[in-house]
Structure formats: structure tokens, C-alpha cells
Amino acid sequence: MDYYRELFDLIEKQHKWRGSCINLIASENVTSPAVREAIVSDFGHRYAEGLLGGRSNGLQLFDRFYQGTRYFDRVEAIAMKLAEDLFGAEHANVVPVSGAIANLTVYNALTHYGDKISGLRVEAGGHISHTHVSCAGVIGLKDVPYAFDEREMNIDVDRSREILLKEKPRIMMLGASVFLFPHPIRELKEVADEINARIVYDGAHVLGLIAGGRFQDPFREGADVFTTSTHKTFPGPQGGMILCKNELASKIDNSAFPGLTSNHHLHHVAGLAVALVEMQKFGREYADQIIRNSKALAEAMYELGFSVLCEHKGFTESHQVLVDVSSIGGGDRVANDCEKANIILNKNLLPWDSLRDTGNPSGIRIGVPEVTHIGMKESEMKEIAEFLKRVAIE
Ligand SMILES: Cc1ncc(COP(=O)(O)O)c(C=O)c1O
Numbered sequence: 001m002d003y004y005r006e007l008f009d010l011i012e013k014q015h016k017w018r019g020s021c022i023n024l025i026a027s028e029n030v031t032s033p034a035v036r037e038a039i040v041s042d043f044g045h046r047y048a049e050g051l052l053g054g055r056s057n058g059l060q061l062f063d064r065f066y067q068g069t070r071y072f073d074r075v076e077a078i079a080m081k082l083a084e085d086l087f088g089a090e091h092a093n094v095v096p097v098s099g100a101i102a103n104l105t106v107y108n109a110l111t112h113y114g115d116k117i118s119g120l121r122v123e124a125g126g127h128i129s130h131t132h133v134s135c136a137g138v139i140g141l142k143d144v145p146y147a148f149d150e151r152e153m154n155i156d157v158d159r160s161r162e163i164l165l166k167e168k169p170r171i172m173m174l175g176a177s178v179f180l181f182p183h184p185i186r187e188l189k190e191v192a193d194e195i196n197a198r199i200v201y202d203g204a205h206v207l208g209l210i211a212g213g214r215f216q217d218p219f220r221e222g223a224d225v226f227t228t229s230t231h232k233t234f235p236g237p238q239g240g241m242i243l244c245k246n247e248l249a250s251k252i253d254n255s256a257f258p259g260l261t262s263n264h265h266l267h268h269v270a271g272l273a274v275a276l277v278e279m280q281k282f283g284r285e286y287a288d289q290i291i292r293n294s295k296a297l298a299e300a301m302y303e304l305g306f307s308v309l310c311e312h313k314g315f316t317e318s319h320q321v322l323v324d325v326s327s328i329g330g331g332d333r334v335a336n337d338c339e340k341a342n343i344i345l346n347k348n349l350l351p352w353d354s355l356r357d358t359g360n361p362s363g364i365r366i367g368v369p370e371v372t373h374i375g376m377k378e379s380e381m382k383e384i385a386e387f388l389k390r391v392a393i394e
Contacts (some may be wrong), residue, residue: 017342020171024345026320027177027205028369030237030374032278039237044267048072052253054254058109075270082276086211086283087226088219089243094272095256095264096240097202099229100127104135106200106225106242107171109195109255113140116169117199119154119225124148125178127202144169153180153322157187164188168195175202176346178311180316182216187305188286189222198248200225206318208233208369210277212287215318224248230268233290233319233369236275239268248290289377290319296378297321298384305393309350309363321366324350325392332360334392341391343384 023030030251031039034054050064059077076094083092096102107117115137120126124146127133144167147159155174164172170191174183185199194198201223209215211234218226226243230236244252257264281287298315302308308315309323315321325334331347338345348365349357371380 017070018344020389021342021344024343024384025367025368026346026369027229027232028367029208029231029233029369031231031235031237031271031275033209034278035237037236037275038270038274041267041270043072043075043270044265045267047263048266048356048366049257049262051257057086067216072266072269075266075273078164079269079273079276082273082280083241083243085279086276087243088217089247090224090246091244092250093242093249093253093256094239094269095243095253095261096227097268098238098240098244099202099227100135100240101130101260102227102229102240102242103127103129103200103202105251105255105260106227106244107136107139107141108246108259109169109251110200110225110336111139111141111197112197114257115141115171116144117141117171117173118144118146118160118164118167118169118313119173120148120176121145121351123349123353123355124150125153125176126173127175127177127204130173136149141171148209148351152313155184155188159187159193161191164191164195168374169197172197172199173216174199174204175204175206175227177205178322179205179318180320180322181313182317185216185218185223185375185388190309192222192332198224200226200227204229205320208235208279208283209290209318212285212290214282214284214291215286219245230272230275233287234275234279235286235373237268239265239272241272243367275301276394290368290372291317292378293372293376293381294319294321297366297368297377297381297385300382301379304384304385304389306388313331319367319372321357321368322348322350323364323366324362325364326362328392330360331362331364334364337340337391338364338388341387343387345393 053061118128147156201218350363
């Protein structure tokens with residue numbers, strides 16, 4: 001078989017198919033033509049291993065171990081400066097090649113084998129990289145799950161405070177993969193200080209909303225470190241990033257390189273820099289529209305008979321809508337039928353599910369970053385809700 005021809009055929013099919021789908025995966029987005037130009041640039045052929053030197057006019061200087069980096073040095077310095085300015089961070093590191101690796105890099109910098117890490121259970125929306133089955137476990141950390149308030153779909157601060165005082169984790173992870181409402185950073189800061197823990201805010205899902213000033217402001221609220229992916233609500237290339245206070249910068253930089261990453265995918269750093277400029281200019285408008293769209297979609301689905309979570313709180317303050325579909329066939333059936341109708345979304349565990357339900361959980365998670373990025377507004381959300389009703393209910 002001619003795999004070469006087949007591969008290009010598959011690429012063409014993918015473009016045609018996903019280009020004609022309604023893409024509602026909460027963790028995905030599409031990049032602008034400008035970001036795509038950066039991603040296919042010559043930087044994708046190159047290496048730039050090296051250490052951070054001083055700064056000149058606020059821009060990072062580098063001591064590289066490779067030749068040929070004169071233009072890339074400026075690109076990386078600009079990416080760092082843009083990220084620091086946009087998120088009010090003292091220091092940015094753009095080396096991690098994904099959000100999970102950004103988390104691993106921080107764990108490696110700030111903990112020792114056998115330390116504890118607090119986070120949300122996966123069933124309650126926590127990301128696997130915060131737990132023993134993934135990055136936290138790889139580095140020998142022990143999970144301390146927060147108490148979760150299923151009605152409020154948020155961390156139960158009072159009950160979690162008791163757990164934290166008893167267990168004394170070294171790192172307190174905040175942020176999640178199912179993330180409808182801002183997390184209580186301010187409320188948990190005091191206990192973090194009391195037990196000498198660092199608050200690490202994983203903003204992978206909500207980075208674009210934070211860039212637009214529409215979710216929460218992790219550093220102003222008390223986070224020490226802010227880890228993230230760069231491709232969910234933030235419409236950058238797939239990658240990772242760490243923002244932190246200056247006092248933690250050298251430990252985190254060393255953990256990133258030479259610690260855990262050698263080649264930091266230079267084309268993605270260039271794409272990230274372009275996306276940061278776009279979000280500096282249009283982020284507020286984009287984030288506003290994302291939230292208007294997710295609320296409009298939630299409301300329309302609720303009116304059409306879907307069991308949308310958190311009606312009493314206005315359904316959502318983020319890009320996500322969560323729906324309990326257990327009474328209409330379950331998450332697996334609904335997500336599969338939607339795919340047959342070219343509507344792409346996730347089945348998802350709800351907090352009262354068990355990990356054994358992963359194959360057919362009670363919920364679906366819907367996200368609007370991509371449909372918003374291609375220009376859809378509230379009226380299209382009503383149409384999408386109608387389509388979903390036809391597929392999932394009728
Ligand atoms: C909260 C959270 N953190 C980290 C990650 C991992 O990011 P990546 O897929 O870029 O490794 C995800 C992925 O969905 C996530 O939801």
C-alpha cells in the first residue's frame with residue numbers, strides 16, 4: 001500500500017470533515033492564519049537549547065548551546081514578555097511542550113519524592129496530571145483530594161481547609177478540566193500560608209478567558225505559579241507555559257531545561273508569541289463572546305429539556321456547559337450519536353460518577369471556544385441547541 005499517498009489523503013479528509021463539523025470539544029480551538037504561518041516556519045527545524053542570561057530593556061537574553069538562534073532568541077524573549085504583561089506575571093517560561101509537562105516541570109522544581117499534592121478528583125473535574133495516575137505519580141507525589149460541593153460545582157472551602165491542615169500538601173493545585181466557575185484561590189491562600197504550601201493554578205482551560213479579563217486573576221488572588229496549555233480557550237498552537245513569581249523562576253527554569261525538555265518546539269514558541277499579540281488586541285472581546293455564547297447555549301439547551309447543570313448559578317461562567325444525559329442513554333451514546341451527526345463533543349464524568357463509569361459516564365461536556373473563534377454568536381448557539389435536541393433527545 002502506498003502509505004505516502006494515503007497520509008495526504010487522510011489529511012485532506014480530516015480538513016474536509018472537521019471543517020464541516022460543529023466542533024464543541026472544550027479543550028480544543030483553531031488557530032488564526034497568522035499563527036499557522038508561524039507554526040510552519042523554519043523555526044520548526046531548529047534547536048535552541050540553552051540557559052537564560054540577564055535581561056535587556058525587560059527582554060530576556062540567552063546563553064545558547066546551539067548556533068543559529070539569533071532570530072529565535074528575540075522571538076522567545078518577545079513571547080516571554082508578552083505573556084508576563086498579559087497575565088501580570090513576574091516571569092514566564094515557554095519551554096514546556098504541553099500543559100501536563102508544564103505541571104510536571106513545576107512538581108519537579110518544588111517538591112521531593114513522597115510529598116503530598118492536593119487537587120480535585122478526576123470525577124470532580126480534576127486533570128489526571130494532578131493525580132497519582134499521571135505526572136504527580138510519576139514524580140512520587142501522593143494525592144490529597146479536596147472536598148467538592150456537587151451543587152455549587154466547586155471546591156468546598158471549609159471542608160477542604162480541614163483536610164489541608166491535616167494532610168499538609170507541599171503543592172495545592174487549583175484549576176481543572178471541568179471548570180464552570182472560578183476557583184477559591186483567595187479563600188484558600190491563608191491555609192496555604194499556614195501549612196507552607198505553594199498554590200499552583202492550572203489555567204489550561206481558561207487561559208483565554210483570563211487573557212481577556214473574564215474569569216479570575218490568579219496572581220492577584222494569591223497563586224504562586226500559573227501553569228497552562230496554550231490551545232484551549234487561548235487560541236495558540238498546542239503547547240505549554242509556566243508563569244511564576246521571580247523567587248521561583250530559577251528553580252522552574254532549571255527544571256524545564258536541562259530538567260525535562262531538550263527541544264522546546266521553536267515553531268510553537270513563535271506561534272504562541274503571535275497568538276499572545278492577537279489576544280492582547282482582541283482577547284477581551286473574544287472572552288466576552290465565549291461567555292455570552294456558553295450561557296446562551298446552556299440556557300437554550302435547558303429550555304429544550306436538557307438537564308444542564310447549575311441552573312441556579314446561571315449555568316456557567318466559563319467556556320463550558322455540563323449536561324447530565326444519564327436519563328437519555330448516557331454520555332457514550334449521546335457523544336457517539338452527535339459524532340454521526342457531525343457534532344463533536346466529549347462524554348464526561350460528573351462528580352457523582354465513579355472512575356469505573358469512564359466508558360459511559362453520566363455527562364457530556366460542551367465547549368464553545370472554537371465556534372466562537374470562527375465567529376458564531378448567541379443566535380447560532382440557539383441553533384446548535386436545536387441540533388443537539390434532534391440528535392440526543394429525539
Ligand atoms: C486542567 C488541565 N491541565 C492540564 C492539561 C494537560 O494539557 P496538555 O494536553 O496540553 O498536556 C489539561 C488537558 O486537557 C487540562 O484540562
